[in-house]
Amino acid sequence: MSNFAMSALCRILTRGVYCGPSSCLSVTGLRDFCSGVSRLDRAGSDSPVNLTYDVFDGKGDSTPLVFLHGLFGSKSNFHSIAKSLVQRTGRKVLTVDARNHGKSPHSPVLTYEAMTHDLTHLLGQLHIGKCVLIGHSMGGKVAMTTALSQLSLVERLVVVDISPSPTSAHTSFHAYIQAMKEVKIASNIPRSTARRLAEDQLRKIVKERSVRQFLLTNLEEQNGHYGWRINLEAISNHLEDIMGFPDFNNTYEGPTLFLGGSSSAYISSEDYPEIQRLFPCADIQYIPDASHWIHADKPLDFISSIITFLQS
Structure with a gap:
């Protein structure tokens, strides 16, 4: 351009x-x-x-x-x-x-x-x-x-x-993050195919279809390559913070x-x-x-x- x-x-x-x-x-x-x-x-x-x-x-x-x-x-x-x-x-x-x-x-x-x-x-x-x-x-x-x-x-x-x-006691977020990290999708394939392949790989861990569909909203394509738009590393590293809550006295x-x-x-x-x-x-x-x-x-x-x- x-x-x-x-x-x-x-x-x-x-x-x-x-x-x-x-x-x-x-x-x-x-x-x-x-x-x-x-x-x-x-x-x-x-x-x-x-x-x-x-x-x-x-x-x-x-x-x-x-x-x-x-x-x-x-x-x-x-x-x-x-x-x-x-x-x-x-x-x-x-x-x-x-x-x-x-x-x-x-x-x-x-x-x-x-x-x-x-x-x-x-x-x-x-x-x-x-x-x-x-x-x-x-x-x-x-x-x-x-x-x-x-x-x-x-x-x-x-x-x-x-x-x-x-x-933290109520969640499966650790498993979801690991499942998303392990998804592998070939490059230069139609988005519908990529989404189906990603869902197939997530299905082993993420049993609820509605949750899989929600996670898949984060699948994106850039220059023919597929990946997750969310920062899985930051989420994984800070999951304890996310599951907790800051201390307040007011x-x-x-x-x-x-x-x-x-x-x-x-x-x-x-x-x-x-x-x-x-x-x-x-x-x-x-x-x-x-x-x-x-x-x-x-x-x-x-x-x-x-x-x-x-x-x-």
Whole structure:
């Protein structure tokens, strides 16, 4: 591609892309792309990365909603939910790729303090002084960390299918990471074939089809070669951090909703004391689809719970 064409492409891309009836501005790390900088290891332990995000513009001027995805996820997990919430509330909605996920830059560091630093850096760049944070799983822990460390930034907090208690006893993430590392796919084959081969190799360890399909959203092709867009090394090296939660002695006093799935092991009665210690205004609810909302086409219970909480 000529320098002129590359320059023109960058100008078009950095102005944003509109999608659907609710405008969705996609920002995908274009500063690095347009300057020829790799996504890999662009941030030191103390430096925030420039997160990729999508904006769904509402017509109202209420506090914007900011969605944070879970481990192995991406901002696209929330697109249908974001569009529904824009239509039903009129609020602006942001969906954000965490570092080492989606199209955000990679870094060897993956702690909740670092991810909170990334988020506050992004919100500062966007001149968002107050938001409603909605986080699922790992994103829920980022949301809690942000609320506890940046009290004035978070107007309301929604934590989905996770608690501030350690979660390592409930997960198979170690096995998933190892299974993904062992996937081998030939180059220069159709994407559909590559995806089928990857799923066949994952099937030995990852028994649930819905989980395999979710992990496969991270399979990408670059110049005919297939690999994972998430930073498996950083995730593996920091899995203990991800399964844990930072120590806090202060509280977040704002309105807080913990949403758990009716059959979920991630918010149990054993977690209630720690939830109430850190979030004294928390309401804990269980809905049928919360633990599997990310795989649902239209998680109506989840959306309704969010709207009811915003109106309370």
